Amino acid sequence: ETGVTQTPRHLVMGMTNKKSLKCEQHLGHNAMYWYKQSAKKPLELMFVYNFKEQTENNSVPSRFSPECPNSSHLFLHLHTLQPEDSALYLCASSPQEDQPQHFGDGTRLSIL
Amino acid sequence: GQQLNQSPQSMFIQEGEDVSMNCTSSSIFNTWLWYKQDPGEGPVLLIALYKAGELTSNGRLTAQFGITRKDSFLNISASIPSDVGIYFCAGQTLDSGNTPLVFGKGTRLSVIA
Numbered sequence: 001e002t003g004v005t006q007t008p009r010h011l012v013m014g015m016t017n018k019k020s021l022k023c024e025q026h027l028g029h030n031a032m033y034w035y036k037q038s039a040k041k042p043l044e045l046m047f048v049y050n051f052k053e054q055t056e057n058n059s060v061p062s063r064f065s066p067e068c069p070n071s072s073h074l075f076l077h078l079h080t081l082q083p084e085d086s087a088l089y090l091c092a093s094s095p096q097e098d099q100p101q102h103f104g105d106g107t108r109l110s111i112l
Numbered sequence: 113g114q115q116l117n118q119s120p121q122s123m124f125i126q127e128g129e130d131v132s133m134n135c136t137s138s139s140i141f142n143t144w145l146w147y148k149q150d151p152g153e154g155p156v157l158l159i160a161l162y163k164a165g166e167l168t169s170n171g172r173l174t175a176q177f178g179i180t181r182k183d184s185f186l187n188i189s190a191s192i193p194s195d196v197g198i199y200f201c202a203g204q205t206l207d208s209g210n211t212p213l214v215f216g217k218g219t220r221l222s223v224i225a
Contacts, residue, residue: 004154042116043155043200043215056212090154098206100145101213103154 003027004104006091012110015081021107023074023091031097032074034066037088037106049074050097078109086111118201118216125191126224133219134185135201143204144177144184145213150197158199159186191223 004025013019034046048056049068065077088108092101118135143162147155159170161177168175174187198218205211
């Protein structure tokens, strides 16, 4: 139990579907992150939120849309994804942006 | 952009052996972190290093922050089967605002009982 909970754990969707990934932390952390993990590649940072404000958008395609309604919750809205978007999507949080991050167990996403 | 070279990419060792892996960077980092990822789970923080030359232990794990601030290593002593997993290094620069963590590609460790 890391304190960072991601749902769903697995998601299969078609390219025309719309779905959302959810991340929740009750560690009292102020920064939250979305990463993409593909085979044989380093973790790729997608988005950073600090005190609910987006501070980093790492050139992510607009078919990925983050939302941070409060410091404890982070969403990643997905629409019209491509097969190459199939990956493990990891959420992380940290007390502040310059402190170690704690990861959830990820959502394994498969695009058909 | 910043890149981390992590080696080796994979290791097969006998139970009881010691393990060593390292990360090097072309840039200076202020923070080095080591994570372990088990199958089907997210990375778990093992050790955090904040000062050049710092040597920190966590049980059988020992990590060091290189003097040049461009490298770090992780040692595992007397390996056991549950050490199996992927180990990631990560570095962060804090000189001019907070820059994102940069991750290595990981070292996949297999332990033969």
